[in-house]
Amino acid sequence: LLQMHEKYGPVFTVYLGTRPVLVLCGHQAVKEALIDKAEEFSGRTTKPTLERVVEGYGVGFSNGERWKQLRRFSITVLRNFGMGKKSIEERIQEEAQFLLEELRKTKGKPLEPTHLLSRATSNIISSIVFGERFDYENEEFQALMKIIHNFFLEMSSTWSQLYDMFPTLLKYFPGPHTRIYNIVSDVFLFIGKRVKKNQETLDSNFPRDFIDCFLIQMEKEKDNPFSEFNIKNMEITIFTLFFAGTETVSSTLRYGFLLLMKYPEVQGQLHD
Template sequence: MELNVTVTLFLVAFISWLLVAVAKRKGASKGKLPPGPTPLPLIGNFLQIKSSETFKSLIKGYGVVFANGDRWKQQRRFSLTILRNFGMGKKSIEQRIQEEAQFLLEEFQKTSEKPFDPLFFLSRAVSNVICSIVFGDRFDYEDKEFLALMKIMNDSFREMSTAWAQFYDIYASFLKYFPGPHTKIYDLLEDMRLFVAKRVKKNQETLDLNSPRDFIDCFLIQMEKEKDNPASEFNVKNLELTTLNLFFAGTETVSSTLRYGFLLLMKYPEVQAKVHEEIDRVIGQARVPNIEDRNQMPYMDAVIHEVQRVSDLIPMGVPHAVTCDTEFRGYVIPKGTEVYPMLSTVLHDPTKFKNPNSFNPENFLDASGRFKKNEAFMPFSAGKRICLGEALARMELFLFFTTILQRFRLKPLVAPRDIDLAPQESGFANIPPLYKLSVVPR
């Protein structure tokens, strides 16, 4: 009897609290905040999106990707300048990608047409391109530390998108005091930060202020220049986390897109056949593909765009806080509110793409077969917070895809109709499913 009374009192108190919370929300938001979902009994706003607490616990607003305000401005401006100085969008980085693509071809050749998982083949190749900028050199594919780092990076990218990660993001204020699978992401990210910290220390010990070797050196030199400026954001914390941002994003985004691309080309062999025909007609087999070939290869360009659109790698984009009270369409978004660009809704907009949930390169071709831009294509986000590595990523995708398909045919282990495109995990990112394939020399 007492138990029933206790339960009844709890339910009355809970429902009363819920009604008060709803009333306050409606009163506070009327005419100001944009409309949003009303909290549900027991689970509250569990189905709403919250920022990734796993990032916050490690990054704490430092770096370039998740920073806001003046810190973001300083870090982005500097990072973009250094990336360009080290060749982003220029011939020098194109040659670096071409060189890495040849190393990858050698690894593919060693498989002798036997089935293999492309995950670490692709992540090592892509990672070496950004490594040459941030660390000043590439890693050997058999380097044990490099292989371990690739596994940590892949695991963390996947863990960020698991159900546990989403659950932790909702109840972080409570769960952070308890052990469990939700702590795994922090440990993985911290391992990567420690790797970067070790590289920073190594650079500090051998730094030549007049001869920077890589991104880390350039940052250390800037730190020295601004050591007496109290408003400077050039410190070791920002160095470690900006480097980690570039290293992580420069590896996982492109390599995951390549993995999804391989899967789509195997599921749609007629598309792969058209790509092979265009490569043979424009480039042939006698020379290495270069970025200038893209202008003569509208079909390949369309395929890559469609791979990016369909894979929808970062569906919600990266959250950023508004820096002041912002009026938008009659509403007021308060300073500090985190805003998600929801890239997935644009990439699958039925008014911009015919059959938006299907893979169709024709979305980026006109009636004459020429490449056609589409304003709804924004996998790199848009505006001032657009991905600062967009130019590098676009160059990598074209050169890696074209170089591989010039030399090999991608062969699935099952019938094309049986290839499952469903992501391994879907949360912060859409993680490509695990699969194996064979590469057959052409």
């Protein structure tokens, strides 16, 4: 892509199968599109592998008025629960202690930290979305972590990428490219149970987590025919926050570990 940038300039189109993909290269092109012309570029498409799962619902995969309502609400709730504020630091520091305890158990032996980092990161998101953290040995929590791991592996597989390039053809055929739907169905069962639990114990005056806030907003807008606050949007928004929040941060931490191993002098400076 960088070689094509040198030949065709900062904005060009490549085709992944039948799908045209617009490529923006360099800070100036990205700024012009996403900041200077934010409204025109606010829409997003959904990968065909995910369409059957999300169906255009939720904050991460919607467009237009639905996206605006859910985005505005989600940002407000996340901030109210500490995201971007000093109060979130306490949760992160608390979780860091649990992570350190697990690392100490290895007694200096080599380890593969992917799952530990995912659990630690996921617990920060869980404390906001579900109102609690999970013990690392909790079987339900471990199953969720495994689903997230398998979900991203499946999205990166050759079959899924082929499906994203040729969806009009492959959607009529069974095969590995349809596995993602089956993988995430267990997540929606988990989310559904959590929502039901919150509904049974809801106190509108004292929201405990993201689910409570969404349920309260649903009640407020129950007579609004244009409201986007419904169970489907709630479940897929929670799915988005939980999956994206876990994978992005844990991957960044994992790369951080690798970089520190590659540059031990920087690691030494951090210890100092």
